Amino acid sequence: ETGVTQTPRHLVMGMTNKKSLKCEQHLGHNAMYWYKQSAKKPLELMFVYNFKEQTENNSVPSRFSPECPNSSHLFLHLHTLQPEDSALYLCASQPVAGSTYEQYFGPGTRLTVT
Amino acid sequence: ELKVEQNPLFLSMQEGKNYTIYCNYSTTSDRLYWYRQDPGKSLESLFVLLSNGAVKQEGRLMASLDTKARLSTLHITAAVHDLSATYFCAVASPAYSGAGSYQLTFGKGTKLSVIP
Numbered sequence: 001e002t003g004v005t006q007t008p009r010h011l012v013m014g015m016t017n018k019k020s021l022k023c024e025q026h027l028g029h030n031a032m033y034w035y036k037q038s039a040k041k042p043l044e045l046m047f048v049y050n051f052k053e054q055t056e057n058n059s060v061p062s063r064f065s066p067e068c069p070n071s072s073h074l075f076l077h078l079h080t081l082q083p084e085d086s087a088l089y090l091c092a093s094q095p096v097a098g099s100t101y102e103q104y105f106g107p108g109t110r111l112t113v114t
Numbered sequence: 115e116l117k118v119e120q121n122p123l124f125l126s127m128q129e130g131k132n133y134t135i136y137c138n139y140s141t142t143s144d145r146l147y148w149y150r151q152d153p154g155k156s157l158e159s160l161f162v163l164l165s166n167g168a169v170k171q172e173g174r175l176m177a178s179l180d181t182k183a184r185l186s187t188l189h190i191t192a193a194v195h196d197l198s199a200t201y202f203c204a205v206a207s208p209a210y211s212g213a214g215s216y217q218l219t220f221g222k223g224t225k226l227s228v229i230p
Contacts, residue, residue: 043202043220056217090156094216100164101145101206101216105157 003027004106006091012112015081021109023074023091031094032074033103034066038087049074050096081113116141118205120221127193128229135224137186137203145206145216146186148177150199151223157202161188193228200225 004025013019023032034046048056049068063085065077074091088110092103117140127133137146145164149157161170163179163186170177174197176189186203204218 042222043204043218045217045219048217100162102147102159102162103216103218104159105149107156110154 004091004093004104006089006106006109008109009107010110010112012114013078013081014114015083017081018077018079020078021076021089021091021111023076023093023106025072025091025093025104025106027093027104028095029093029104030071030096032068032071033092033094034074034076035090035092036087037090037108043090047076078111081111083113086111086113116143116205116207116219118203118219118221120203120224122224123222124225124227126227126229127190129194130192132192133190135188135190135201135203135226137188137205137221139184139186139205139219141207142181142184143205143207144181146179147204147206147218148186148188149202149204151202152199160201190226193226195228195230198226198228 007022030051032049036044036046045058046060047066052068052071063080067075088108090108091106094101094103119138121136147162148160150160151157161177166181168179174191179186200223202220202223204220206216206218208216
């Protein structure tokens with residue numbers, strides 16, 4: 001158990017739907033990340049939040065909208081997605097203070113866009 | 115742009131054999147991570163390598179880092195079936211200056227199958 005939880009674990013949505021993915025950590029970490037993992041590409045960094053401030057947007061389409069209301073919670077709001085957005089979406093958290101800066105990953109949300 | 119290359123991408127090996135997975139990266143970094151991923155599961159941290167010459171061992175796995183050569187290796191000794199998984203290396207670079215958060219660039223992963 002890594003201490004990072006994600007809900008839902010599986011999501012099927014149509015291209016016109018709006019849904020949100022949730023990530024939660026109670027490890028006391030201050031940096032949180034969204035990654036996309038698909039069959040065709042290795043893990044791709046999407047967004048980085050550091051102390052609730054977005055510090056990185058890795059050229060992600062605007063149909064993905066992140067939100068970080070506090071250091072423990074991270075959301076990914078989805079709207080008008082495309083079938084190629086089907087993937088495993090992983091959340092990770094990281095302690096900002098510390099020597100290893102190791103990232104801890106949640107179990108992921110398997111998203112299917114129909 | 116930091117690039118991370120792993121090889122091989124697929125590895126089928128018999129139980130009891132030894133093998134090495136290689137991770138090469140394109141720009142200077144002194145932080146390298148190895149993760150394991152089982153099918154349908156998330157990433158589990160295996161090793162954190164933070165300096166040139168760092169070597170870490172856990173059970174049948176041993177990881178090393180040569181920052182000058184920009185190379186890390188994951189050595190498998192006397193493989194067993196339970197080691198079957200996909201192994202990723204990830205190289206860290208600062209997400210932005212002075213923040214203390216790091217962006218990880220992942221290799222494509224090595225899918226290891228250990229055959230009885």
